[in-house]
């Protein structure tokens with residue numbers, strides 16, 4: 520923390536309490552000093568003097584992750600918690616605050632992200648160990664990760680207009696947006712005093728040029744229905760860009776990268792001068808690379824040959840969420856699950872795969888990723904600062920990184936095997952895995968964070 524001296528006051532504390540008559544003088548003086556954190560409260564204002572917090576929510580189809588931050592610039596992380604296994608019970612509850620870690624199996628049925636969110640809030644407020652967060656009254660903002668933001672280029676505050684607009688394209692990412700909007704709906708009704716801000720995965724990709732984002736279909740139909748490439752995982756990509764640029768000591772707007780966000784949903788992005796110029800996901804998060812339960816790219820005609828039920832509504836649909844049988848199969852019943860029976864890539868990325876199907880799944884992933892690296896290397900004119908691995912698989916699978924980097928030898932990429940085997944340490948956001956310290960593109964791993972509620 521930076522500290523400083525306002526004449527007569529030693530600013531060694533994050534929160535300064537002072538007489539009401541002095542608050543405006545100290546606030547003004549603080550704003551003129553290069554201080555990182557400084558919040559000034561009047562001693563008469565006890566409620567205000569409590570540190571307010573920001574709650575950040577990342578609702579997925581099978582997990583809900585929340586983080587608490589202090590309401591200051593930059594926000595400081597207080598604690599995080601998550602419920603996983605919503606679709607594969609029993610649910611697991613975890614939290615972490617500094618060195619304190621806790622994990623338990625939940626006996627209650629938490630079948631929806633909204634139930635999981637309620638449970639998380641209740642537990643976090645009740646847990647004595649999480650003393651910095653005590654009630655919803657402490658919350659200043661709730662920041663929601665929304666995967667599909669349509670044409671929104673920036674985060675927006677939820678009001679009637681923005682909320683109804685988001686509802687209008689809820690069906691474009693039914694598995695992601697529905698869960699997130701359920702929680703937004705809940706916050707609007709149950710916590711009306713706390714402002715909700717929505718951050719979009721798609722916003723980072725608004726810079727993708729027209730020929731790249733346009734599908735070769737009738738443009739009247741395309742425009743009327745918003746049918747174009749949007750791209751996702753953008754909250755993660757902007758975190759990675761900021762972190763890697765800082766690590767390389769380059770301005771973000773001069774940084775060129777090929778970044779993989781490969782977790783249970785997987786995508787890859789070409790970043791030129793700090794802007795996304797292409798990414799593998801498209802109109803929905805189904806396009807591009809295969810994932811835990813997603814097919815990734817297929818010939819669209821396959822849909823009509825797979826089952827003649829394709830167009831019918833899937834039994835998984837509800838009154839609020841509509842999903843066709845084809846969407847259900849390609850999003851939820853494909854990928855690693857369909858090929859091998861497991862969604863856990865750590866069972867697939869092993870030196871001696873247990874079955875031929877596991878080996879095939881690994882080889883398919885390598886093949887598809889290589890195709891994109893080659894494509895993006897050309898689009899970036901060979902001028903790359905580095906190739907970055909992130910997401911659960913990218914951060915943890917030394918074998919996948921090694922296999923891919925060895926195949927990219929012709930692009931000047933090389934791996935330090937010991938650094939790769941070790942991987943990034945706890946709290947190490949970016950790690951260089953490149954061979955030698957010479958010039959040329961770096962091979963990096965970045966432990967990404969999709970809950971950081973900062974504008975890019």
Ligand SMILES: Nc1ncnc2c1ncn2[C@@H]1O[C@H](COP(=O)(O)OP(=O)(O)O)[C@@H](O)[C@H]1O
Pocket residue numbers: 579781782783784811862863864865866868910911912915916
């Ligand atoms: N050691 C490992 N090797 C390969 N894959 C791993 C390893 N550990 C975790 N994973 C994979 O990471 C994925 C989860 O990625 P993550 O980005 O954390 O989650 P999500 O995409 O659900 O947000 C899971 O599919 C899991 O199999």
Ligand SMILES: CC(=O)OP(=O)(O)O
Pocket residue numbers: 579666695720751752782783784785804
């Ligand atoms: C966009 C997307 O696929 O998100 P996730 O990886 O969280 O499923």
Ligand SMILES: [Mg+2]
Pocket residue numbers: 782783784
């Ligand atoms: Mg994810």
